[in-house]
Amino acid sequence: MRSQLQTLLQQNNIEGAKALLSPVQSVDIAEAIEGLPESMQVIAFRLLPKSEAIEVYEYLDSAVQQSLIQEFKRQEVIDIVDKMSPDDRAKLFDELPAKIVSRLLQQLSLKERQATALLLGYEEDTAGRIMTPEYISLKENLTVSQALERIRSLAHVSEVIYYLYVTDPKRRLTGIVSLRDLVVSSPETILTEIMTTEVVSVHTDTDREEVAKLIQRYDLLALPVVDREQRLVGIITVDDIIDILEQEATEDIYALGAVQSDGDNYFQSSLVTVARKRVVWLFILLITNTFTGWIINSQQDLLQQVVALTAFIPLLTGTGGNVGSQTSTVVIRGLNTEEIKDLGPGQVIFREALAGALLGSILGLVATVWAVFLLKGNLSVAMSVGISLVAISTLAATAGSSLPFFFRLLGLDPALMSSPFISTTVDVLGVFIYFSVAKMFLNL
Amino acid sequence: MRSQLQTLLQQNNIEGAKALLSPVQSVDIAEAIEGLPESMQVIAFRLLPKSEAIEVYEYLDSAVQQSLIQEFKRQEVIDIVDKMSPDDRAKLFDELPAKIVSRLLQQLSLKERQATALLLGYEEDTAGRIMTPEYISLKENLTVSQALERIRSLAHVSEVIYYLYVTDPKRRLTGIVSLRDLVVSSPETILTEIMTTEVVSVHTDTDREEVAKLIQRYDLLALPVVDREQRLVGIITVDDIIDILEQEATEDIYALGAVQSDGDNYFQSSLVTVARKRVVWLFILLITNTFTGWIINSQQDLLQQVVALTAFIPLLTGTGGNVGSQTSTVVIRGLNTEEIKDLGPGQVIFREALAGALLGSILGLVATVWAVFLLKGNLSVAMSVGISLVAISTLAATAGSSLPFFFRLLGLDPALMSSPFISTTVDVLGVFIYFSVAKMFLNL
Numbered sequence: 001m002r003s004q005l006q007t008l009l010q011q012n013n014i015e016g017a018k019a020l021l022s023p024v025q026s027v028d029i030a031e032a033i034e035g036l037p038e039s040m041q042v043i044a045f046r047l048l049p050k051s052e053a054i055e056v057y058e059y060l061d062s063a064v065q066q067s068l069i070q071e072f073k074r075q076e077v078i079d080i081v082d083k084m085s086p087d088d089r090a091k092l093f094d095e096l097p098a099k100i101v102s103r104l105l106q107q108l109s110l111k112e113r114q115a116t117a118l119l120l121g122y123e124e125d126t127a128g129r130i131m132t133p134e135y136i137s138l139k140e141n142l143t144v145s146q147a148l149e150r151i152r153s154l155a156h157v158s159e160v161i162y163y164l165y166v167t168d169p170k171r172r173l174t175g176i177v178s179l180r181d182l183v184v185s186s187p188e189t190i191l192t193e194i195m196t197t198e199v200v201s202v203h204t205d206t207d208r209e210e211v212a213k214l215i216q217r218y219d220l221l222a223l224p225v226v227d228r229e230q231r232l233v234g235i236i237t238v239d240d241i242i243d244i245l246e247q248e249a250t251e252d253i254y255a256l257g258a259v260q261s262d263g264d265n266y267f268q269s270s271l272v273t274v275a276r277k278r279v280v281w282l283f284i285l286l287i288t289n290t291f292t293g294w295i296i297n298s299q300q301d302l303l304q305q306v307v308a309l310t311a312f313i314p315l316l317t318g319t320g321g322n323v324g325s326q327t328s329t330v331v332i333r334g335l336n337t338e339e340i341k342d343l344g345p346g347q348v349i350f351r352e353a354l355a356g357a358l359l360g361s362i363l364g365l366v367a368t369v370w371a372v373f374l375l376k377g378n379l380s381v382a383m384s385v386g387i388s389l390v391a392i393s394t395l396a397a398t399a400g401s402s403l404p405f406f407f408r409l410l411g412l413d414p415a416l417m418s419s420p421f422i423s424t425t426v427d428v429l430g431v432f433i434y435f436s437v438a439k440m441f442l443n444l
Numbered sequence: 445m446r447s448q449l450q451t452l453l454q455q456n457n458i459e460g461a462k463a464l465l466s467p468v469q470s471v472d473i474a475e476a477i478e479g480l481p482e483s484m485q486v487i488a489f490r491l492l493p494k495s496e497a498i499e500v501y502e503y504l505d506s507a508v509q510q511s512l513i514q515e516f517k518r519q520e521v522i523d524i525v526d527k528m529s530p531d532d533r534a535k536l537f538d539e540l541p542a543k544i545v546s547r548l549l550q551q552l553s554l555k556e557r558q559a560t561a562l563l564l565g566y567e568e569d570t571a572g573r574i575m576t577p578e579y580i581s582l583k584e585n586l587t588v589s590q591a592l593e594r595i596r597s598l599a600h601v602s603e604v605i606y607y608l609y610v611t612d613p614k615r616r617l618t619g620i621v622s623l624r625d626l627v628v629s630s631p632e633t634i635l636t637e638i639m640t641t642e643v644v645s646v647h648t649d650t651d652r653e654e655v656a657k658l659i660q661r662y663d664l665l666a667l668p669v670v671d672r673e674q675r676l677v678g679i680i681t682v683d684d685i686i687d688i689l690e691q692e693a694t695e696d697i698y699a700l701g702a703v704q705s706d707g708d709n710y711f712q713s714s715l716v717t718v719a720r721k722r723v724v725w726l727f728i729l730l731i732t733n734t735f736t737g738w739i740i741n742s743q744q745d746l747l748q749q750v751v752a753l754t755a756f757i758p759l760l761t762g763t764g765g766n767v768g769s770q771t772s773t774v775v776i777r778g779l780n781t782e783e784i785k786d787l788g789p790g791q792v793i794f795r796e797a798l799a800g801a802l803l804g805s806i807l808g809l810v811a812t813v814w815a816v817f818l819l820k821g822n823l824s825v826a827m828s829v830g831i832s833l834v835a836i837s838t839l840a841a842t843a844g845s846s847l848p849f850f851f852r853l854l855g856l857d858p859a860l861m862s863s864p865f866i867s868t869t870v871d872v873l874g875v876f877i878y879f880s881v882a883k884m885f886l887n888l
Contacts, residue, residue: 148627155628162606162623162665179606179623183592184599216690219683221606221665238682239663245686246660249693250777256700257773257863258766266774267784267792274799278770279806285766286807289759290814297755297818304751311741314871315733317758321765322702322729322864326722329701330710333694340711348711355718362723363730370734374741419701419863420766427758 001028002035009040014084014092018047026052030059042071043080046093046119050228054097069104072119073112081119093121095204098171098231105133105234127211128204130244131225131234134158137165138191140174145187147177163222163235166195171231173199173224201226204233209248212241213338252336255415256329258285281420288424292317295431302435302444308375309438312367312385313431319363320392320430321423327352327400328422332414335404345405349398356397357390364389384438391433396426445472446479453484458528458536462491470496474503486515487524490537490563494672498541513544513551516560525563537565539648542615542675549577549678571655572648574688575669575678578602581609582635584618589631591621607666607679610639615675617643617668645670648677653692656685657782696780699859700773702729725864732868736761739875746879746888752819753882756811756829757875763807764836764874765867771796771844772866776858779848789849793842800841801834808833828882835877840870 001024008017021029021044033044033056045068048056057065071077081089096104101120108116110132122128136154138147151161164182166175175195185194201224202211215223215238225234254261258281266274296303296313303310331348334340340348368386375381400422404414438444445468452461465473465488477488477500489512492500501509515521525533540548545564552560554576566572580602582591595605608626610619619639629638645668646655659667659682669678698705702725710718740747740757747754775792778784784792812830819825844866848858882888 152628155624161627179627180599183605183623183627184596216683216686221682238665238686239660242660242682242686242689245689245693246781249689249696250781252693253697253700253773253777256697257769259770259773265783267778267787271795271799271802274795275802275806278767278799279803281770282763282766282803282807283810286759286763286810289762290818292758292762293755293818296758297752300751300754303754304748307744307748307751308741310744310747310754310757311737313754313757314736314740314761314875315730317762318733318736318868318871319726319730321867322726323722325701325864326703326725329697330703333697334711337690337694339709343711351715351718355715355722358715358719359723359726362719363726366727366730374734374738420769423765423867424762427762431758 002032005032005044006036006040009036009043012080014043014047014088017044018092021047026055027059030056034061034064038067038071039074039076042068042074042077042119046081046096046121048094050094050097053094054099057097057100069100069107072104072116073108078116078119089121090123095227096120098227098229098233101227101233102133105131122204125208126204127202127206127208127225127236128234130208130211130240131204131236132240133234135163135165135222135224135232135235136161137167137171137232138177140166140168140190140192142191143187144182144185144189144191144194147182147191148187151179151182165224165232165235166191167232170229173201173226173230173232175199176224199224202236203227208244211236212244212248215241216245252332252415255413256332256418258282258418258420281418285420285424288421288428292424292427292431295428295435299435302439305444306381306438306442308378308381309384309434311374312371312381313434315367316385316388316392316434317423317427317430319367319389320396320426321419323356323359323393324396324400324422324426325419327356327397328404328419331401331404335408335414345402349401349405352401353394353398356400357394359397360390360393363393380441381438384434384441387441388430388434388437391437392426392430395429395433396422399426399429446476449476449488450480450484453480453487456524458487458491458532461488462536465491470499471503474500478505478508482511482515483518483520486512486518486521486563490525490540490565492538494538494541497538498543501541501544513548516548516563517552517556522560522563533565534567539671540564542671542673542677545671545677546577549575566648569652570648571646571650571652571669571680572678574652574655574684575648575680576684577678579607579609579666579668579676579679580605581611581615581676582621584610584612584634584636586635587631588626588629588633588635588638591635592626592631595623595626609668609676609679610635611676614673617645617670617674617676619643620668643668646680647671652688655680656688656692659685660689696776696859699857700776700862702726702862702864725862729864729868732865732872736868736871736875739872739879743879746883749888750825750882750886752822752825753828753878755818756815756825757878759811760829760832760836760878761867761871761874763811763833764840764870765863767800767803767837768840768844768866768870769863771800771841772848772863775845775848779852779858789846793845793849796845797838797842800844801838803841804834804837807837824885825882828878828885831885832874832878832881835881836870836874839873839877840866843870843873 033041117129136158162179164177168174175197176199177195181194200218204225222235222237224232227233251261260277364386367389368382371382371385407414477485561573580598606623608621612618619641620643621639625638644662648669666679666681668676671677695705704721808830811833812826815826815829852858
């Protein structure tokens with residue numbers, strides 16, 4: 001069986017290897033893994049379901065147990081895993097048993113943890129990726145003075161000792177005690193008497209944005225991370241969350257400006273990367289703009305007759321774009337910060353459309369006066385400009401407020417509704433409205 | 445002197461009152477203040493220079509001392525102060541003595557503290573406004589066991605006991621001890637032996653954004669706030685900073701979308717407020733757009749001859765605006781998060797201009813092909829479109845990257861360089877370039 005397993009792994013047939021191991025007894029799997037070359041041991045081990053992994057691990061020779069932990073940071077191993085698609089990884093890699101996670105985390109440096117995160121099975125932007133092993137856990141039946149004794153002996157390994165995590169014999173998180181509670185309680189008190197059992201915790205695959213929101217909502221200094229069986233595997237500290245909130249804000253801002261973001265520092269990336277991050281959106285917008293051009297081109301006769309109409313195209317499309325940008329900016333930010341929560345989409349869109357009509361009326365009046373002045377009294381064109389501006393502004397506000405909801409409904413990030421995107425979309429409809437209104441006023 | 449002071453205060457002649465008090469002895473000022481109506485006592489008191497205020501306070505009758513503290517939250521008093529201009533307040537109101545600040549903060553609820561912040565002399569968005577009195581300070585000569593004893597007795601008043609602040613007999617902040625250090629040290633150790641003397645602290649008038657950056661840089665859970673003489677007056681906790689960072693991000697995002705922000709919840713404000721927050725920018729942009737209209741209008745002859753040129757105006761101005769928006773988005777965010785710090789303005793602008801030229805070339809090629817197709821082979825116009833696009837894109841990137849630096853140079857928020865603003869500015873130059881290039885190609 002060992003040679004069969006080795007052949008499958010050499011062929012990169014990960015699914016085949018998983019199927020092969022599935023009916024085999026733990027003790028036999030352990031033997032097979034021990035016979036594999038070192039770089040394959042960890043891959044084979046990661047294919048085991050969680051419940052089996054811990055059993056196999058216990059059967060392994062202690063030297064192999066140790067080398068397995070070391071293998072997690074080998075570059076070749078990481079490369080193999082990196083090549084799999086995220087879906088495959090999620091399908092093939094079950095959670096690691098909590099015992100192995102904590103042993104791993106404690107032996108790996110921060111940098112090594114980040115490199116091996118793939119192998120650990122934690123996808124990007126999840127709690128698993130940002131948790132640290134620098135916490136102190138205490139057994140339920142300890143007294144306050146025993147707990148303080150343990151903290152004293154462990155304080156050099158752990159920076160964060162403001163919250164202590166209380167676990168049952170199966171490593172399951174059952175409560176939290178703050179250092180403050182320990183300091184003010186009498187030495188003989190048992191931890192279970194003073195611990196808080198209403199613990200806010202997250203799972204290893206919880207999105208980091210969700211983690212940030214919980215820490216923010218409950219004003220926490222740290223948040224425990226547990227696996228499927230409620231076993232404590234790490235904590236996330238508030239200082240990491242601050243950095244994440246800043247990154248998330250940058251991502252939102254980039255999205256609103258129609259720039260792709262991938263967590264890299266924009267100002268440290270090469271010119272080609274910069275162009276790549278921006279060209280896709282510019283291209284999509286260019287395509288949309290060709291529609292505007294096509295509509296204008298189809299009205300050559302009208303424009304030939306009344307060439308003065310041309311002068312107001314940028315004003316109308318520009319103002320429409322600006323009203324739309326403003327609207328989508330506030331609605332998207334409202335959705336992302338949950339300020340908008342209590343209002344339904346209908347209410348928000350209706351209110352924004354009203355605001356758009358109001359703003360359009362004010363600006364339309366100004367634009368009409370200006371047009372009369374520029375065209376030395378051509379009232380028909382001036383009226384067309386004014387009336388179109390009211391319509392375009394209302395439409396832009398409606399589009400700018402409804403599209404983010406629509407994007408969210410489709411499961412997309414509302415911030416994809418960038419200002420450039422909304423401006424460009426409104427352009428197409430803007431020129432269409434303008435020409436229709438103008439034809440009416442000019443009796444053409 | 446008492447009646448003279450009362451008359452000046454009744455006339456709202458605050459400067460006169462200040463001048464009147466200036467040469468008088470502390471004991472006489474105390475007597476004069478005691479004779480004033482209650483609502484004037486606190487105003488007169490706030491006009492004293494810091495060094496004098498504490499002496500006068502000591503001379504006051506203890507009943508008056510107590511009522512003075514109460515006066516700080518009286519609505520009429522707050523209204524009087526609210527009517528002064530921020531400059532006047534800063535000029536007239538010296539810092540309050542630390543002793544009075546801590547007494548005040550401890551007696552006022554969070555809401556009352558916010559209402560009286562003006563009277564305390566802390567301007568908006570400063571550390572003074574967000575600090576809390578919920579800290580524990582310890583005298584330098586205490587032993588660890590005495591310190592723990594004091595913490596036990598005070599833990600019910602203060603939520604934040606992870607850092608303890610060590611002060612000298614003059615209340616000056618001289619060090620910090622963490623609860624962790626206390627727990628792991630032997631009971632007889634003197635605080636000065638284990639405290640950290642390199643304390644990161646801020647002044648009451650430090651900007652809250654600066655406070656957030658310090659907490660973020662040093663991964664702190666709380667930051668002490670001191671007055672001019674290094675006396676501890678409050679602390680700022682990390683959970684407040686998280687909320688501030690979110691508000692600041694919202695302000696940046698609103699500014700980029702050309703929406704005014706004032707800290708209020710946009711979705712809870714009235715339609716009129718919403719319109720007011722947006723109409724100023726829209727109006728400025730409308731004015732800018734009229735220049736574009738004016739340039740187009742001045743080229744009526746050209747457009748009459750080659751009406752096909754009109755079809756590409758939105759595409760050119762739109763793409764220019766999009767490139768400009770992208771550029772200003774990344775540069776402004778870079779300035780705000782200090783990612784850009786190591787690069788000089790010259791380097792950033794040059795790189796962005798290059799990126800603009802690169803993107804313009806790619807998009808120009810596509811646009812030319814499309815124009816040939818739309819115009820069924822009119823090469824001169826198509827070439828004008830392509831070449832203009834390269835020029836406009838380069839120009840937009842240059843403007844989008846240099847204007848934020850220029851705004852910062854003027855002491856303005858770079859984020860005022862909103863996407864709508866940059867798009868609209870680029871429009872004006874865009875049509876000008878387009879017509880110039882077209883005239884060349886068409887030999888007109």
